[in-house]
Amino acid sequence: MDQAVSVLAEVRNGRDRERDLRRVGVNRDHWYPLAWSTELKPGKALAVRFAGEPIVLVRPKQGPVFALEDRCAHRQVMLSKGVVEGCAIRCGYHGWAYDQSGQCTDVPYLGKGKLPNGVRAYPCREVEGLILVFPGDPALAETVPLPGFGSVADPAYKTRRFGREVGCHYSFMHENLMDMNHQFLHRKQMGNMVPRYMGGAKGEDFVEARYTFSRVGGKQPWAEAAIFGERRAVGTEASTAQKDLMTIRTEYPYQTLKIQTGDDAPVMNLWIAYVPTDAEQKRNRTFGLLSIKRPKIPGLLEAGWPVLILFTERIFKEDREIVEMEQAAHDAQGEDWNQEVFPVIRNLRTLLRERGGASIP
Amino acid sequence: MDQAVSVLAEVRNGRDRERDLRRVGVNRDHWYPLAWSTELKPGKALAVRFAGEPIVLVRPKQGPVFALEDRCAHRQVMLSKGVVEGCAIRCGYHGWAYDQSGQCTDVPYLGKGKLPNGVRAYPCREVEGLILVFPGDPALAETVPLPGFGSVADPAYKTRRFGREVGCHYSFMHENLMDMNHQFLHRKQMGNMVPRYMGGAKGEDFVEARYTFSRVGGKQPWAEAAIFGERRAVGTEASTAQKDLMTIRTEYPYQTLKIQTGDDAPVMNLWIAYVPTDAEQKRNRTFGLLSIKRPKIPGLLEAGWPVLILFTERIFKEDREIVEMEQAAHDAQGEDWNQEVFPVIRNLRTLLRERGGASIP
Amino acid sequence: MDQAVSVLAEVRNGRDRERDLRRVGVNRDHWYPLAWSTELKPGKALAVRFAGEPIVLVRPKQGPVFALEDRCAHRQVMLSKGVVEGCAIRCGYHGWAYDQSGQCTDVPYLGKGKLPNGVRAYPCREVEGLILVFPGDPALAETVPLPGFGSVADPAYKTRRFGREVGCHYSFMHENLMDMNHQFLHRKQMGNMVPRYMGGAKGEDFVEARYTFSRVGGKQPWAEAAIFGERRAVGTEASTAQKDLMTIRTEYPYQTLKIQTGDDAPVMNLWIAYVPTDAEQKRNRTFGLLSIKRPKIPGLLEAGWPVLILFTERIFKEDREIVEMEQAAHDAQGEDWNQEVFPVIRNLRTLLRERGGASIP
The missing domain is CATH 3.90.380.10 (Naphthalene 1,2-dioxygenase Alpha Subunit; Chain A, domain 1)
Known part of the structure; x- marks a missing residue:
């Protein structure tokens, strides 16, 4: 009882609540820039990281940039070392391919009916020369607005x-x-x-x-x-x-x-x-x-x-x-x-x- | 009881047995090449490693290559930094000497009767330009055959x-x-x-x-x-x-x-x-x-x-x-x-x- | 009981007492040289370490060398990166100043009455071209003698x-x-x-x-x-x-x-x-x-x-x-x-x- 009272007192004093600020992870439910647009050429892939998570940004020759986990579901090597083919990226090791939703769409030596699980896709936008990704709950991506970007859009x-x-x-x-x-x-x-x-x-x-x-x-x-x-x-x-x-x-x-x-x-x-x-x-x-x-x-x-x-x-x-x-x-x-x-x-x-x-x- | 049943079920499903393959240590009871013959000149010693164990390969000017723990029993420094003398290796620090069985045969400032413990010796063979060591149970070394080496011995x-x-x-x-x-x-x-x-x-x-x-x-x-x-x-x-x-x-x-x-x-x-x-x-x-x-x-x-x-x-x-x-x-x-x-x-x-x-x- | 007897026996044999020599920390209640005098110019500060503790040595343009914890009490950055001002050192980040006792004597944007806590000071001496610090209990510094330094003071x-x-x-x-x-x-x-x-x-x-x-x-x-x-x-x-x-x-x-x-x-x-x-x-x-x-x-x-x-x-x-x-x-x-x-x-x-x-x- 005494202990509970003392804990309560501490909470009131704000001590107990104050977790070490340097160990507070960033809130994932926001849009974060992961690269400059100029870093990613058409038909290429780019390896980036968000809080340790490897993410591959893919810019097809046609169509918008998309973002996937940067690992092949097969042997976990980086997809970003692979080949962009149309609107898909093919792993450079055994050739498994993934579309912008992260679904595995081809394993060259396997029937189409047996395709294995794919990888995670991240909501992705490209605005004002920045490629932004939403690393949090994808259901929130639509409702969380993109940031303003200061005066970047103002020709003055x-x-x-x-x-x-x-x-x-x-x-x-x-x-x-x-x-x-x-x-x-x-x-x-x-x-x-x-x-x-x-x-x-x-x-x-x-x-x-x-x-x-x-x-x-x-x-x-x-x-x-x-x-x-x-x-x-x-x-x-x-x-x-x-x-x-x-x-x-x-x-x-x-x-x-x-x-x-x-x-x-x-x-x-x-x-x-x-x-x-x-x-x-x-x-x-x-x-x-x-x-x-x-x-x-x-x-x-x-x-x-x-x-x-x-x-x-x-x-x-x-x-x-x-x-x-x-x-x-x-x-x-x-x-x-x-x-x-x-x-x-x-x-x-x-x-x-x-x-x-x-x-x- | 319930727990035992559930564990059994897991074992049947093959989960419990499947330890992470990347954490399976290599089986020590085989012959492993640790160096090319050309790396070790007569009268010299060579530092190698097997699964983290420091091993010194010694090639006397006369006689076959032998393999010891690469540490002096005295102060644990690498024997491979020492001097090959006849069929022994002498530590470069205080001059303790070891023969091919790992026995300490000389401490320059100590009577012969008081010689301390030596170090481990490994069964060692030299075949087809490879120096091989048996890091497992030495009693098995005689019965475990050396590998074939493909067509290396065939002049065709x-x-x-x-x-x-x-x-x-x-x-x-x-x-x-x-x-x-x-x-x-x-x-x-x-x-x-x-x-x-x-x-x-x-x-x-x-x-x-x-x-x-x-x-x-x-x-x-x-x-x-x-x-x-x-x-x-x-x-x-x-x-x-x-x-x-x-x-x-x-x-x-x-x-x-x-x-x-x-x-x-x-x-x-x-x-x-x-x-x-x-x-x-x-x-x-x-x-x-x-x-x-x-x-x-x-x-x-x-x-x-x-x-x-x-x-x-x-x-x-x-x-x-x-x-x-x-x-x-x-x-x-x-x-x-x-x-x-x-x-x-x-x-x-x-x-x-x-x-x-x-x-x- | 049996266990206690066996532990006692071990202690008697000297095993239990013998802690690993390489894990014995140095005794702090002595004077230790932390720098050569020539390393520290007048009006400058020098970052040194004693057993992991960051220490700043400060040589004012006038007056003896002094030694403080090498961190600002505010944001913990190294004081040694700051500026020596008279007999004080001012942090290079937000300008907090400390005297030779480690007391905080100025925060440029704060009233004098509200000055926060300072940092630890170490007893410090300069003899025979060495700057020595007493990292132990400061109360003992006066009674623990400086070492002799061999024949360094003898013109022969x-x-x-x-x-x-x-x-x-x-x-x-x-x-x-x-x-x-x-x-x-x-x-x-x-x-x-x-x-x-x-x-x-x-x-x-x-x-x-x-x-x-x-x-x-x-x-x-x-x-x-x-x-x-x-x-x-x-x-x-x-x-x-x-x-x-x-x-x-x-x-x-x-x-x-x-x-x-x-x-x-x-x-x-x-x-x-x-x-x-x-x-x-x-x-x-x-x-x-x-x-x-x-x-x-x-x-x-x-x-x-x-x-x-x-x-x-x-x-x-x-x-x-x-x-x-x-x-x-x-x-x-x-x-x-x-x-x-x-x-x-x-x-x-x-x-x-x-x-x-x-x-x-």
């Missing part, structure tokens, strides 16, 4: 597609971006910028934070000027007026970052997804769509594009190194020693824990 | 010795070779050949399968012509008559493949052994003796030999890649998901399971 | 600092050096030297062994001549008189090796420490101070120094290879199969077991 914007595999749990990525106090990490790239937290919001499936920034030292990078469409000196009114508003939002499982300079349309709009690749979910592949509003002077953005790419790559590299260090620390410590003092991040952690899927074994 | 044949370490359980190797429907894997090397299963045989310690082939597309490779001693065009009588008979036989633990073109002496005779190297038996070293019957025209085989080597290396590479993929799938899946539909292979799997040794922990 | 000697990480438990290092019968290992570098054990000594915290040597073959290496200050031919009186006395002593946890040629001051005086770097203590970083007495002819030692460095590097390489082989054998065998026949080494093993710390999990 130019979009950079970027990302790569990062060696950490996806939650580190969300926390990294939302806590703008990590500006300190990028001091060499951006100079000394001081973020000011301007409040946030939260709901059942989102957490949002808003910031302004003051430059207190260092030079404004050219790439930043390209984004804002103007140059600002340290200590001038423009640099300290804090009129630029940055809004970072995790709308589970995606994340966005917008910069607005006063009017409604953001000058920068980033949409980003972090997709676990391994079974332990200690690695994620990042798919980012960074949309920059085209300035009034034609060609200016194009001219600055290489600098912008270099700048964002450097920032991303610093972020990757630090979140991989966080993962390494978690691996060594065996549990989450995080001592979070920033309420926004505490809310974000709760969101990721509550909206997440089953715990990782 | 020229033999190629080949093989390397492959990252899979030995059972994948047996299944790969015996299921000729995997011809599809080699379509780029061999063109489109359609195998026809002509029946098989099985006994207490063997399984055998017979095939003929029709070429339905692609060009006959030169190396194949070299083996058959003649060239054949697609669609000609020779290409479709299916007079060439291929016989593949696993006679535990070895495997053979013979091609006969009508008369009794095979034009090709392959003998092959797969020896686990690591404790988990997820790697095997392959020792193959590929004997080709010398054609009537002298020098023809020698002239074609480099092409034949290249051809067989390419085939072997494709096989190695696919069986390593099978092993990787088994590692990921944690058990054998194989869905076998070909009765010959089902028989082969039963043979390997029943003749195999203790399960791998 | 020239000292070589050497060492690197070796992939084995520190106990293998102690045993390697103390058992001079391992001279056989260095036969190619030193020629055929026969050690003679001249007796030893042991106490609560030390074991000592004394040896003389006779050269029975091979040429005396130049480096050895440089140490002794004279050349000796095989079979001459000097080579066989065994007047040179080598004394090897483990005074827990350090080790020394002295060579005396008759008078009291040793011609060579080696002080050496083996510091576990990983949590499993299967790796150690070696810090050696090799002091050679300067000969009467000025400049002679300096002239021979490069040869001496080469010679000791070669010896050290052979030792490293063999002890790493010992560790690999222990890993494979899963326990200590050592069959020790030399009483000195048996005493040494008992000392290391009894003076050691908690068992490694």
